[in-house]
Amino acid sequence: MLKLSFRQDNGWLRASVQGELDVASAPVFRARIQEALDEHQVRRLVLDLRDLTFIDSSGVGAILGRYRQLAALRGEMRVVGVSARIRPVLELSGLGRIVPLERAQGR
Amino acid sequence: MLKLSFRQDNGWLRASVQGELDVASAPVFRARIQEALDEHQVRRLVLDLRDLTFIDSSGVGAILGRYRQLAALRGEMRVVGVSARIRPVLELSGLGRIVPLERAQGR
Amino acid sequence: MNAADYMILELPSREDNVALARVVVGAFAARLDFTLAEIEEIKVAVSEAVTNAVVHGYRESPGVVRIQAHVDDGRLVVSVSDRGVGIEDIAQAREPAFSTVPERMGMGFAFMESFSDELSVESMPGQGTTVRMTKRPQHRTVG
Amino acid sequence: MNAADYMILELPSREDNVALARVVVGAFAARLDFTLAEIEEIKVAVSEAVTNAVVHGYRESPGVVRIQAHVDDGRLVVSVSDRGVGIEDIAQAREPAFSTVPERMGMGFAFMESFSDELSVESMPGQGTTVRMTKRPQHRTVG
Ligand SMILES: Nc1ncnc2c1ncn2[C@@H]1O[C@H](COP(=O)(O)OP(=O)(O)O)[C@@H](O)[C@H]1O
Ligand SMILES: Nc1ncnc2c1ncn2[C@@H]1O[C@H](COP(=O)(O)OP(=O)(O)O)[C@@H](O)[C@H]1O
Numbered sequence: 170m171l172k173l174s175f176r177q178d179n180g181w182l183r184a185s186v187q188g189e190l191d192v193a194s195a196p197v198f199r200a201r202i203q204e205a206l207d208e209h210q211v212r213r214l215v216l217d218l219r220d221l222t223f224i225d226s227s228g229v230g231a232i233l234g235r236y237r238q239l240a241a242l243r244g245e246m247r248v249v250g251v252s253a254r255i256r257p258v259l260e261l262s263g264l265g266r267i268v269p270l271e272r273a274q275g276r
Numbered sequence: 277m278l279k280l281s282f283r284q285d286n287g288w289l290r291a292s293v294q295g296e297l298d299v300a301s302a303p304v305f306r307a308r309i310q311e312a313l314d315e316h317q318v319r320r321l322v323l324d325l326r327d328l329t330f331i332d333s334s335g336v337g338a339i340l341g342r343y344r345q346l347a348a349l350r351g352e353m354r355v356v357g358v359s360a361r362i363r364p365v366l367e368l369s370g371l372g373r374i375v376p377l378e379r380a381q382g383r
Numbered sequence: 384m385n386a387a388d389y390m391i392l393e394l395p396s397r398e399d400n401v402a403l404a405r406v407v408v409g410a411f412a413a414r415l416d417f418t419l420a421e422i423e424e425i426k427v428a429v430s431e432a433v434t435n436a437v438v439h440g441y442r443e444s445p446g447v448v449r450i451q452a453h454v455d456d457g458r459l460v461v462s463v464s465d466r467g468v469g470i471e472d473i474a475q476a477r478e479p480a481f482s483t484v485p486e487r488m489g490m491g492f493a494f495m496e497s498f499s500d501e502l503s504v505e506s507m508p509g510q511g512t513t514v515r516m517t518k519r520p521q522h523r524t525v526g
Numbered sequence: 527m528n529a530a531d532y533m534i535l536e537l538p539s540r541e542d543n544v545a546l547a548r549v550v551v552g553a554f555a556a557r558l559d560f561t562l563a564e565i566e567e568i569k570v571a572v573s574e575a576v577t578n579a580v581v582h583g584y585r586e587s588p589g590v591v592r593i594q595a596h597v598d599d600g601r602l603v604v605s606v607s608d609r610g611v612g613i614e615d616i617a618q619a620r621e622p623a624f625s626t627v628p629e630r631m632g633m634g635f636a637f638m639e640s641f642s643d644e645l646s647v648e649s650m651p652g653q654g655t656t657v658r659m660t661k662r663p664q665h666r667t668v669g
Binding site for chain 4: 277296298299300330331332333334336337340341360361364365368369
């Protein structure tokens with residue numbers, strides 16, 4: 170359902186999120202990102218949502234949770250690769266007022 | 277569910293079949309092919325199944341029906357573009373003993 | 384022979400059934416003239432309703448989630464029911480950002496409302512909850 | 527909270543519901559460790575069973591097709607039931623190439639048998655038919 174892959178890039182951890190982010194996959198999302206932040210010893214996270222095919226309010230909640238956690242540690246978070254498919258949900262959720270949402274090219 | 281497109285090629289009518297061929301789409305398959313054979317005034321049919329994503333016994337029955345009809349008119353039928361996805365069903369049905377099944381390249 | 388167009392799906396209250404429920408209703412909805420974007424909206428709305436049944440309705444003990452869909456005069460009608468704990472104050476529950484679970488966003492009902500034409504919520508504490516949503520394909524003329 | 531893993535789908539006997547039924551069972555089956563080729567086989571088997579309920583079971587009057595699936599000891603168990611006309615001679619019906627409808631291939635049961643590990647057919651004339659199929663992911667060790 171959900172696949173995550175990570176790479177470090179100039180002090181930022183880049184997490185590519187593939188699949189569906191909902192109540193069932195949110196705990197996996199949370200745990201895998203925590204692990205990767207610890208392992209790479211960074212507090213800056215880029216979420217690349219290019220290959221995210223579904224998200225609902227449980228999924229947005231999981232993203233917001235990562236934001237809050239990093240903010241508490243004076244870290245930073247960016248969201249990139251927002252496709253037309255998931256944009257309505259992210260916009261409606263108000264996430265865009267907290268974290269800038271950068272679009273996917275040509276989507 | 278089912279899309280058909282036709283082109284004439286050296287005395288043969290080539291029908292590209294896209295989507296799913298089952299009990300619901302078989303009548304459409306039958307009617308559209310009949311129309312096209314009449315319109316192009318040919319009795320030689322190539323079925324290109326490259327983009328057929330599903331077939332069951334009702335679908336195989338519809339293909340066999342076209343074969344029988346053409347055979348009765350001393351026409352010919354070929355089946356090409358058989359992908360790994362649908363090959364098990366076509367082989368199990370015995371269609372291959374009646375009409376040669378030509379594979380899709382690299383599938 | 385053909386009969387009227389509906390579907391009933393019953394699933395146990397498991398989080399991994401939420402995806403199954405939205406896929407099924409999405410596939411059912413595809414027989415109406417919805418755009419892909421509208422089908423996505425339907426999937427999100429169903430996902431919210433089924434998540435609520437699993438997470439809230441059956442927070443105390445597991446049970447069955449019942450998803451019904453039918454076509455009525457060119458509109459899709461979907462209802463999601465549980466026989467779980469029910470909702471004390473429905474008006475409060477429907478307010479955006481209200482949630483009885485701290486880690487949750489409280490946006491479920493707001494999403495259901497935005498992504499459907501009409502939303503109704505029936506609930507009785509101790510009896511369960513039924514959420515009913517309707518949606519009409521937008522580029523279609525009414526009739 | 528999590529409960530046992532099953533699904534129940536009820537659909538009216540319409541030919542366009544056959545696709546919906548196989549998609550749903552295919553999505554349910556995906557939680558077991560099946561290969562894509564095995565999922566395709568499951569979809570074909572379900573398609574055959576549901577087609578038979580619609581075409582044969584309810585040839586006289588429409589009715590409800592009930593599709594149940596659950597996981598039992600690592601195997602998928604699917605049953606498809608109708609309350610239609612029933613089958614007089616089950617052994618004969620199961621023979622490859624036997625059909626009571628001239629235009630049909632009579633290969634439905636043969637496909638269900640080939641694409642599942644076990645197939646059982648229960649039927650009573652005037653009462654209806656239930657077909658039950660089981661399938662275990664093949665690259666998995668038993669246990
Ligand atoms: N099916 C249900 N059974 C019991 N309570 C529910 C149900 N659906 C919603 N609620 C209540 O309504 C509140 C708001 O729901 P919602 O807007 O979906 O937000 P969230 O799920 O994020 O809490 C929930 O926190 C819960 O208290
Ligand atoms: N659900 C059913 N209800 C009544 N009769 C059935 C049912 N399923 C199968 N049959 C009978 O069994 C025969 C063989 O079925 P099958 O092997 O699927 O081939 P086909 O569907 O092509 O006829 C059918 O022709 C029909 O007479």
